[in-house]
Amino acid sequence: xxxxxxxxxxxxxxxxxxxxxxxxxxxxxxxxxxxxxxxxxxxxxxxxxxxxxxxxxxxxxxxxxxxxxxxxxxxxxxxxxxxxxxxxxxxxxxxxxxxxxxxxxxxxxxxxxxxxxxxxxxxxxxxxxxxxxxxxxxxxxxxxxxxxxxxxxxxxxxxxxxxxxxxxxxx
Numbered sequence: 001x002x003x004x005x006x007x008x009x010x011x012x013x014x015x016x017x018x019x020x021x022x023x024x025x026x027x028x029x030x031x032x033x034x035x036x037x038x039x040x041x042x043x044x045x046x047x048x049x050x051x052x053x054x055x056x057x058x059x060x061x062x063x064x065x066x067x068x069x070x071x072x073x074x075x076x077x078x079x080x081x082x083x084x085x086x087x088x089x090x091x092x093x094x095x096x097x098x099x100x101x102x103x104x105x106x107x108x109x110x111x112x113x114x115x116x117x118x119x120x121x122x123x124x125x126x127x128x129x130x131x132x133x134x135x136x137x138x139x140x141x142x143x144x145x146x147x148x149x150x151x152x153x154x155x156x157x158x159x160x161x162x163x164x165x166x167x168x169x170x171x
Contacts, residue, residue, distance in 0.1 A: 003032035008041025008107030104129035
């Protein structure tokens with residue numbers, strides 16, 4: 001079963017033509033769609049697949065906290081230990097999605113720690129990931145952890161304050 005983990009920055013709420021073309025490819029190739037329940041990119045993905053009347057969508061959420069399910073699709077609830085909050089709480093859902101999917105597509109604003117961690121998690125599981133880098137308006141294909149440096153390949157065309165990789169020191 002082919003399944004794509006879709007995710008992205010909450011600051012990105014629109015899908016451009018490059019991303020839409022790739023999403024249509026997933027539908028054409030009969031992929032399962034795994035998407036989170038956050039606002040921003042997750043909700044934009046959900047709206048896209050609802051408009052396409054796509055049935056092979058699963059929404060992941062933290063148990064007891066479903067925020068968005070535009071198409072009323074099946075929900076995979078991820079349990080969290082008591083007391084876990086914030087970034088660590090929602091990371092549990094994302095780690096599960098990276099584990100369950102065969103590939104990924106992330107929409108990254110160049111800043112979001114969560115989206116960057118999703119890229120790292122997919123690569124750590126030996127899965128390829130396409131990253132739409134919003135500041136560069138392009139898709140970068142990654143297949144190994146060493147490929148993360150490709151996310152900054154064009155940064156000379158942007159000022160450091162516009163596009164920085166604050167998590168590059170992770171290994």
